[in-house]
Amino acid sequence: MKNLILKWNQLSLVKRILIGMIIGIILAVTIPDAAKWISIFGSLFVGALKAVAPILVFFLVIAAISNHRSGMKTNMKSILGLYGIGTFLAGFVAVLASFLFPVSLSLTTGAEGLTPPGGIVEVLKTLLFNIVDNPVNALMNANYIGILTWAILLGIALRRATDSTKDMFANFSDAISQLVKWVINLAPIGIMGLVFDAIVTNGLTALLDYGKLLLVLLGCMFFVALVVNPIIVYLYIRKNPYPLVLRALRESGITAFFTRSSAANIPVNMSLCEKLNLNKDTYSVSIPLGATINMAGAAITIAVLTLSAVHTLGIQVDIGTALILVVLSAVSAAGASGVAGGSLLLIPLACSLFGIPNDIAMQVVGVGFIIGVLQDSCETALNSSTDVVFTATAEYAKLRKEGKEVVVNP
Structure with a gap:
């Protein structure tokens, strides 16, 4: 058993995570009812990440x-x-793709009880x-x-404190960083549970009706991640x-894909940095x-789903309005919460730019929740991994x- 554990720990974390994913898929496909208890590992893993991240x-x-030493510059x-x-x-990219590959929606319900922000001023407020x-x-609510x-x-304020006080905070920081490493080492088991739960709960059949919309959304996200x-x-x-x-x-992207929360992925990104x-x-x-304001994936979601509603209703869009949507989607995305589905509630705000009534916009949000099993996962993976990419880029530059x-x- 000791040799097995030793060999397991010698594998890279990514390989261990892939093994966990494969096991989760096999269990979900073969014995979904008998292995229901597996999903608790996913909930515990996400809960642990969310608990440790604010502290x-x-x-x-x-x-x-x-x-911080005087004269030492950061790259903020x-x-x-x-x-x-x-x-x-x-x-x-999202606006351009939506014009090149227009998508019409079969509008649905399911988001009526939610209250979207009334305008961009409310988001910034x-x-x-x-x-x-x-x-x-702030600590309690992340x-x-x-x-x-x-x-x-x-x-x-503490820069003038005694060295012993500064050392105390540094020691606390190191101790919590160590806790984070312990939590991240549990990622293979946690992701196994998340994969199992995602397949058993959602399946993939509900996504087939929205295949073209998903192709445009995910295509934009992959294009931004791998080209832009x-x-x-x-x-x-x-x-x-x-x-x-x-x-x-x-x-970073793999864990963010399954946790579907930029906030929960902060410890993973810190460890990678x-x-x-x-x-x-x-x-x-x-x-x-970055987990709060760097939201490329959210900007894509807002723009694509808004223009899908525009195409569905047959509204004509000029270049000027399209450019305003680009700016609006970027600014709105910065105000999206770093939790699962945080960008969807900003769609009515973008829809209002084209005079689309709120009841129609909320039906578009309902579509977003249906495809969220893939859309939100890929969105979070793009958002969170980009935080590390741009932080490293600034330092290398x-x-x-x-x-x-x-x-x-x-």
């Missing part, structure tokens, strides 16, 4: 900022620029109020904008971007911030500018 971000940011401006460019281009949220409430705000302010993002990375670092992009998709030897002062802020050797995917 990890809070202490990591405080420790990083309080111990570059990262924020990359987040904005990436999200905008994702919205542009929610973000601003999250900034001034009570710190205890409000990462609020957590980051308080952690940054406390970190700045690599081009952006190459323009910044002038080196082959695919080792970095593919590693991020492999080590550590493996890539990135600056802790930077990624401790950029990763949780800085090294290149300083004339230092850039090692992509060390």
